[in-house]
Amino acid sequence: MATDSDLLSRTRAAVWHPCTQMKALEATPPLAIARGEGPWLIDTDGRRYLDAISSWWVNLFGHCNPRINAAITDQLGKIEHVMLAGATHAPVVELSERLARLTGLGHAFYGSDGASATEIALKMSAHYWRNAGQPEKNGFISLRNGYHGETVGALSVTDIPLFKSTYGPLLRNTVQVPTPDARLAESGETAEAYALRCAAALEAHLAEHAGETAAFIVEPLVQGAAGMAMYHPAYLERARELCTEYKVHLIADEIAVGFGRTGTLFACEQAGIRPDFICLSKGITGGYLPLSAVLTTDDIYAAFYGDATARGFLHSHSYTGNPLACSAALAVLDIFETDRIIDANREKSAEFTKLLGEVAAHPRAQHVRSRGMIWAFDVADAAPGFAARFHQAALREGVFIRPIGNTVYVMPPYITQAPEMAKLAEVLLACLTQLEPMR
Ligand SMILES: *Cc1c(COP(=O)(O)O)cnc(C)c1O
Numbered sequence: 001m002a003t004d005s006d007l008l009s010r011t012r013a014a015v016w017h018p019c020t021q022m023k024a025l026e027a028t029p030p031l032a033i034a035r036g037e038g039p040w041l042i043d044t045d046g047r048r049y050l051d052a053i054s055s056w057w058v059n060l061f062g063h064c065n066p067r068i069n070a071a072i073t074d075q076l077g078k079i080e081h082v083m084l085a086g087a088t089h090a091p092v093v094e095l096s097e098r099l100a101r102l103t104g105l106g107h108a109f110y111g112s113d114g115a116s117a118t119e120i121a122l123k124m125s126a127h128y129w130r131n132a133g134q135p136e137k138n139g140f141i142s143l144r145n146g147y148h149g150e151t152v153g154a155l156s157v158t159d160i161p162l163f164k165s166t167y168g169p170l171l172r173n174t175v176q177v178p179t180p181d182a183r184l185a186e187s188g189e190t191a192e193a194y195a196l197r198c199a200a201a202l203e204a205h206l207a208e209h210a211g212e213t214a215a216f217i218v219e220p221l222v223q224g225a226a227g228m229a230m231y232h233p234a235y236l237e238r239a240r241e242l243c244t245e246y247k248v249h250l251i252a253d254e255i256a257v258g259f260g261r262t263g264t265l266f267a268c269e270q271a272g273i274r275p276d277f278i279c280l281s282k283g284i285t286g287g288y289l290p291l292s293a294v295l296t297t298d299d300i301y302a303a304f305y306g307d308a309t310a311r312g313f314l315h316s317h318s319y320t321g322n323p324l325a326c327s328a329a330l331a332v333l334d335i336f337e338t339d340r341i342i343d344a345n346r347e348k349s350a351e352f353t354k355l356l357g358e359v360a361a362h363p364r365a366q367h368v369r370s371r372g373m374i375w376a377f378d379v380a381d382a383a384p385g386f387a388a389r390f391h392q393a394a395l396r397e398g399v400f401i402r403p404i405g406n407t408v409y410v411m412p413p414y415i416t417q418a419p420e421m422a423k424l425a426e427v428l429l430a431c432l433t434q435l436e437p438m439r
Contacts, residue, residue, distance in 0.1 A: 004044045007032045028392060031400070036063025039416045041400055049400040052424055053411050057224065057256050059287030061335055062415040068286050071331035075324050084110070084321040091326035095293075098333055102265060104274050105295035109313070110321045114255040114281035115149025117292035118217070121277040122153055123315060124296065124304075125215040125249045131303045131311055140172075141205065141216040141248075144179040147225030148217055148253050157217050160225055175209070177202045179223065180231035183367050183378075191232040199238035206246040215249035215277070220267035221371060224256040227407035228376035230369050236271035249276040249300075255292070259283035259332070260342055260414065263349060263372030276300060286332040287413075291325035345373055345414055355421045356410070359428045364436075375410045381437040382406035390431055397427040 008029045016022065017030065032044045039062055041049045051059065061068065075091060082089060096108040109124070111117050122140060129137035142148065142157040149155070150163055156172040158164055164171070178198045185194035206213070220236055223229040243250040252275035257267040261283065264270055268278070277300075281292035304313050319325075335341065349372055353360075356375055360368040365377040379386065387403040394401045401410070410424065 004032050007044060024388075028388065031395070038062040038064075039413045039420055047398070049395065049398055050416075050420055050424055051413060052394075052399050052401040053409070054413050055287055056282075057261070057411055058282045058285075059413045060259060060283045060332060061286050062413050063287075065286060065335075065415075067335060068288055068328050068331045071327045071334075072288065072324055075327035079323055081319065081322050081324070083318070085316060089321075089323050089326075091323045091330060092321035095326045095329050095333075098330070099280070099293060099295060102333075103278050103295050105278055105297060107298075107301045108293045108295050109315075111281075111292040111294070111317050112290045112319050112322075112325075113149075114253075114279070114292055115151040115154040116317060117255060117279040117281050117294050118148040118154035118157070118253065119151060120292075120294045120315060121217070121251045121253075121279050121296075122157070122215065124294065124300065124313060125251065125277065127313060128249070128300050128303050129214050136212055137214045137248075139209065139213045140174045141202070141213060142174060142176055143218055143223065144176045145181065145223055145226035145229060146176070146179070146217070146219060147223065148219075149255075158225075175205065175213075177205055179226070179229065180235040181223065181226065181229035182231050182369070183229065192234045195232040195235035196238060199235055199242065202239060203242050206242055206248060210246035210248055213246075213248045215251050216243055217251040217253055219253050219255075220257055221262050221270060222257050222267070222374060225404070227378070227404040228369070228374055228409045230371055230374075230376075233271035236268065236273055240271070240273040240275070243276070251275060251277040251279065253279045255279050255281040260336070260345055261373055261411070263342075263346065265336070265342060284332065285325050285328040286335075288328040289322070289325040290319075291322065291329060341414060348414070348416075349373060351418060352412075352416075352421050355418065355425050356428075359425050359432070362429065362432050364432055373411065373414060376407055377409075379403075379406045379408060379432070383435075383437055386435065389435055393431040393434055394427055397430060399424055399427045401428075 012025055033041050034044045035042050039051050041051050099108050100106040109120055111120055126138040140157050144159050146159050148157045152170055155164055156174050159176045178201045180195040180198040182191035185191055240250055252268050254266050258280050268275055277294055277296045279294050285291050304311055353370055364380045366380050368377040386406055390403050
């Protein structure tokens with residue numbers, strides 16, 4: 001306990017925690033984590049917590065996964081890092097080849113986190129149109145309640161007021177079109193019909209403004225930060241047709257939904273579409289190391305290829321294509337293949353849905369929804385401070401979970417087993433009951 005409280009006072013004194021009002025740490029200190037094991041986080045006092053949200057959606061195959069550990073250790077004995085301008089190496093080449101085969105896109109450009117992938121895709125798209133002699137096509141469209149990261153460019157296409165409003169004066173004007181979030185369908189309207197109604201709104205905008213628009217960026221199938229808002233794939237299918245028709249790039253931000261989260265390796269597969277750009281991060285290294293990638297079409301790539309330096313994409317990050325991160329990503333792709341994860345998750349998803357049945361049937365659970373390895377519901381009559389109180393209540397029961405507003409969601413690592421999921425279901429029920437509104 002002594003080490004524990006020591007670490008907590010030192011973290012308050014030395015570390016500025018993300019997405020946190022630091023004063024709140026006085027009342028609710030962060031967990032002091034000493035190690036991890038599969039889906040478990042273990043604190044400095046040896047208490048175990050089920051990592052029910054995969055450490056901010058990044059972890060796929062558990063903490064301290066022996067195969068990923070071995071891949072990184074092996075690479076560590078060869079070279080830890082070399083700059084990627086003027087040099088190359090086997091892990092980045094192999095990863096790029098494999099991502100190209102899996103996405104149907106090519107020429108992977110690397111960054112170190114999701115937000116930088118968004119920046120790269122936005123810059124590449126506008127630069128493409130400039131190279132194509134249409135520099136006026138430099139505007140961006142995104143969905144209402146969308147999230148694409150929080151650096152200044154990425155925040156410009158993000159639409160979450162809590163993150164965005166304060167920085168309004170720093171941002172570029174972008175346009176938000178209606179979200180196909182199925183919760184917003186009229187009563188009696190199917191998710192598909194609502195999705196198509198939203199696609200019609202996208203078309204109306206494109207018909208007027210395609211000439212000044214470079215790209216439309218979307219989170220395919222699930223808007224994560226909006227509170228796991230899920231929508232029908234018909235929207236993506238129609239958006240693909242419209243972007244082609246109106247000559248606007250379609251950027252699929254699969255940073256959260258990629259690598260099997262929605263049940264297919266990439267969410268776009270469920271709509272049968274190929275975007276012009278795909279942004280990948282989070283699960284790409286199994287939650288081990290910061291890495292992001294943007295892949296695009298041969299046509300877009302070709303527009304940058306030539307003798308003039310400035311026609312090329314002169315963007316860079318110091319750690320572009322880091323060999324350790326690439327070796328972790330290669331190990332992740334190996335696990336997907338050898339363990340047939342997508343197939344295995346299909347069964348696991350159905351099994352977990354059953355285990356969560358009692359939670360789903362709770363009278364306060366509304367808009368119960370799931371897709372692949374994501375489950376969510378909204379809590380009726382959630383009092384102010386609900387998310388923080390639910391988080392604390394679950395921690396006391398050994399579950400690490402962080403609701404978004406009144407949305408409780410579960411996004412476990414893929415190695416989570418039925419007994420752990422059953423425990424999670426029990427804890428969710430207990431917390432719902434414990435946090436009943438006063439009547
Ligand atoms: C998390 C996320 C990002 C930003 O990634 P960071 O690594 O946090 O910068 C962008 N888009 C989506 C859809 C995300 O979920």
